[in-house]
Amino acid sequence: MKNSERIQDFLEKENAATPDGHVFEARWFVDDDVTVRARLATDGREHVDGERRWSLAAEAERPWDPAWPSPAALLWPERNDFSWDRDSAAGLRLQDINPLPKDDAVLRRLIKDTARHSWSINVVVHEAMTPDADGRLPLARLLPPALRHRVVEHRATPEQFHAVNWALGDLGTSVPRGGAVILSGTPARIGFDEQAFRVRSVFLDGSEPTELLDKIVQFAALPWPLSDDAAAVLTALRQDWHLLTLEEELTHARALVASYSEALDAMTKSRDLYREATELAHAALAEMAEYRDAASAARGTAQGQDKHPLSKTLQRVTDSLLSRRAPRVDTHLQEARESEERAREASG
Structure with missing residues (x-):
């Protein structure tokens, strides 16, 4: 990546915070002269499925442009046999559709855990009718590059309408029939209005759901009071940075x-x-x-x-x-x- 000038420089070292953990630091440029610094850390612990946990924080010298490349896609390989692109809260895929569980109690627990612990943008989409092959394509492919690895798409089947709204009722929100809703997250983003981030109709026919995509971009731009864990990752990026230029x-x-x-x-x-x-x-x-x-x-x-x-x-x-x-x-x-x-x- 350095030889191909995709990144300007990199550094790898052990993660002093956890045993068997590693830290990978990288620096690159966007728009020719804007420096981006990214810190990818693995903590050595394993999920129940045997995979290691990782966190990634990236910061630019000016407010992040959604058109810039995703740091995750830059630092992780795009291979189907290596499932790195999962949200930490429930292990859900970030670039694919996540069908909601059929069991109502499991569904409710999943929605609650996702709303409380996920760092991603969680979107719940209700299918008005069973979609064809074009309607089963994930939203991620249509999002700006910087957001493609930050969105978890939950899909509710037509018969799950009442069950999913029963689960969403705990969060004080609901999804319209055949529509979508963006969850506020915990803590809620500053300026979040539940009604402003609901979409009444999402056509799952292969066409571009422009209204929903625009609302996801607007939601991503809202100020975000970080959770304690997310704040710790950002602090590590800023204060435990070792990849320095000569200046x-x-x-x-x-x-x-x-x-x-x-x-x-x-x-x-x-x-x-x-x-x-x-x-x-x-x-x-x-x-x-x-x-x-x-x-x-x-x-x-x-x-x-x-x-x-x-x-x-x-x-x-x-x-x-x-x-x-x-x-x-x-x-x-x-x-x-x-x-x-x-x-x-x-x-x-």
Whole structure:
């Protein structure tokens, strides 16, 4: 693929998150200059049918155009003998029709699990009558390339109309007779309106169901609050990416140098503050020791003297303050007497 320039570069490594898992990173261009980064991971665990689980996340430098190639089709081989194209919720095919189970309880459980756990766009189509060979062709072949591996098509036979709507009732929706409905998913996409994503009639005669295809494209464009598992896959793509260009490696190195410089500066400041605090603590301890020694000496001499030197000093200070305050007090008293006499004269 690299030699044929389908991808610009790639990297394969072990998946540190799980034993026996692997990660494949690839980078390519769309519209000549828009970079796409994709991360395909296998976790080493197996499904009940013995096949391994995998997840794929891809991100471009600008909003994804549905006309761009599907990353899944680019990284997985298009071979019928290798069934990689299955939705993780119930193992349903992504490029084929999935007939709904005949048992009503199983059907209900499948719809509920799909609505809660699937990352794909789930479309339920009810057949108004048994279709011919042209009507049994999947919708995926008519979708834009980027959506062909993101849609699960569920088919209900004519006699399953009431059973499928009984199951869809748990989700607060229904499928019109001979029509289709797109499930909201969990969590529901922002701006989703159940009525806006229902199609009253889908002709299964080999013609192109334009209305349904348009609604699938519109649904795919709605903002999607990712589930926890899907968010973890996207976070791994953004934060655990190793396939760097020379420019990206240089930017990464500069960021590391800046980070180390900030850390060193913080350590230096922390060291200086610690030294200053230590010096202040030692000074405080020394001063406390002096006070303690002085107090001990004062207690030792207090019994043989009439007055402690400190008491004499305090007495001298008190006398000095009183001598300074006395004239001021006399002056205030004299002013008060004069004011009182003037008040008597004025009243007389």
